[in-house]
Amino acid sequence: MKKILKMLFGLVVGIVAGLLFGAVITVVFSGGSFSDFFNKLLSIDFLDTLQLIGFALIWMFVTAILQIIVHEGGHLVAGLLTGYRFVSFRVFSLTLIKKDNRFQFRRFSIGGTGGQCLMAPPERPLEQIDTRWYNLGGVLANVLLSTAALLALVHFDLPMWAETFLIMLMITGYIFALLNGLPLKISGVGNDGHNLLHLEKSPVDKRILCQILQANANIQEGQQPKDLPSAFFEGLEEVDWSDSIQTNWLTMVVGRMENLHQWDEAYQLLTNALDNKKEMPQLIVMEITCEMVFVSLVKGLLDEAKQLYTQEVQKYVKTYARIQSSKQRLAFAVALIMKGDKEEASRILSTLKSNRHQYLLQGEIDMDIELMEWLMQHK
Numbered sequence: 001m002k003k004i005l006k007m008l009f010g011l012v013v014g015i016v017a018g019l020l021f022g023a024v025i026t027v028v029f030s031g032g033s034f035s036d037f038f039n040k041l042l043s044i045d046f047l048d049t050l051q052l053i054g055f056a057l058i059w060m061f062v063t064a065i066l067q068i069i070v071h072e073g074g075h076l077v078a079g080l081l082t083g084y085r086f087v088s089f090r091v092f093s094l095t096l097i098k099k100d101n102r103f104q105f106r107r108f109s110i111g112g113t114g115g116q117c118l119m120a121p122p123e124r125p126l127e128q129i130d131t132r133w134y135n136l137g138g139v140l141a142n143v144l145l146s147t148a149a150l151l152a153l154v155h156f157d158l159p160m161w162a163e164t165f166l167i168m169l170m171i172t173g174y175i176f177a178l179l180n181g182l183p184l185k186i187s188g189v190g191n192d193g194h195n196l197l198h199l200e201k202s203p204v205d206k207r208i209l210c211q212i213l214q215a216n217a218n219i220q221e222g223q224q225p226k227d228l229p230s231a232f233f234e235g236l237e238e239v240d241w242s243d244s245i246q247t248n249w250l251t252m253v254v255g256r257m258e259n260l261h262q263w264d265e266a267y268q269l270l271t272n273a274l275d276n277k278k279e280m281p282q283l284i285v286m287e288i289t290c291e292m293v294f295v296s297l298v299k300g301l302l303d304e305a306k307q308l309y310t311q312e313v314q315k316y317v318k319t320y321a322r323i324q325s326s327k328q329r330l331a332f333a334v335a336l337i338m339k340g341d342k343e344e345a346s347r348i349l350s351t352l353k354s355n356r357h358q359y360l361l362q363g364e365i366d367m368d369i370e371l372m373e374w375l376m377q378h379k
Contacts, residue, residue: 079137087119270292292308293309353369
């Protein structure tokens with residue numbers, strides 16, 4: 001019920017915001033007044049009004065998806081122009097990758113994101129790697145498309161459905177540009193505008209981000225974390241727990257420790273992280289908690305694992321189990337060690353093996369299958 005109420009509230013807010021924005025645009029470009037705009041709006045036939053609202057609702061969803069594609073496309077173009085290499089292009093969970101010189105689709109998602117364009121940084125000294133255009137590209141693409149829609153509205157006489165489409169395209173694009181361009185942290189994670197400014201001031205975070213991007217590319221192409229250069233996992237004398245780049249990098253370090261069966265080291269790092277969880281973005285806290293449950297089970301700390309494996313964590317694992325093999329690994333360990341259900345664990349492992357090529361990060365799934373097989377033999 002709460003979700004429905006939130007959706008209805010958001011819809012009402014969107015309609016009101018759209019009307020106000022339309023009023024401003026009409027007054028600016030037609031020279032009329034706000035009262036003229038709303039009097040004209042009230043004089044519209046009821047059926048025409050319903051038709052207008054119907055078009056607006058349809059185009060709101062369509063244009064939002066288009067603006068996500070355009071935004072990520074802007075990152076892609078800006079990245080390619082500054083020397084980055086294409087790795088993946090995601091809209092919601094549908095992800096385009098290039099494998100064996102052919103484009104293929106996989107499913108992957110990250111909470112709180114509608115899309116993502118990942119690229120590998122150019123092989124240059126850190127100071128020569130530009131991160132500004134890569135971050136700015138998406139915002140520029142949204143602004144350009146929205147401005148084109150505005151110009152079309154001003155200069156062409158169009159039917160109502162086309163005008164409504166262009167209005168919604170313009171509104172969603174400028175909203176996307178503002179939300180991504182104004183330097184903000186959303187749920188503790190910096191947006192494009194924040195990263196554009198922050199990375200220029202923080203060479204440490206710039207280096208770590210480049211390490212994350214390159215490691216992600218290598219893992220997607222089939223390398224396991226243990227096989228990556230150790231330099232990818234070097235770097236911080238002191239962690240800023242409120243920094244999403246640094247904490248995201250720590251999850252990558254934990255993954256390599258697990259891959260190498262460095263359980264004590266992983267446990268210590270995860271313990272330090274959870275001691276500072278109030279400072280971390282919630283998404284990172286959930287990832288850290290999942291890995292802590294897994295490592296605790298491996299180390300035989302059943303009480304600690306049970307305490308951490310709350311309903312919230314279980315729901316998180318279930319949500320991402322079909323698109324992240326690490327969640328299948330955790331579900332396997334819970335079945336095998338916490339529940340003592342070897343049959344269920346075997347089923348999870350068999351299913352993952354059968355579906356292994358559907359996952360995005362092939363190096364990660366190889367690691368997860370290896371760990372599951374190792375646990376099956378040793379637990």
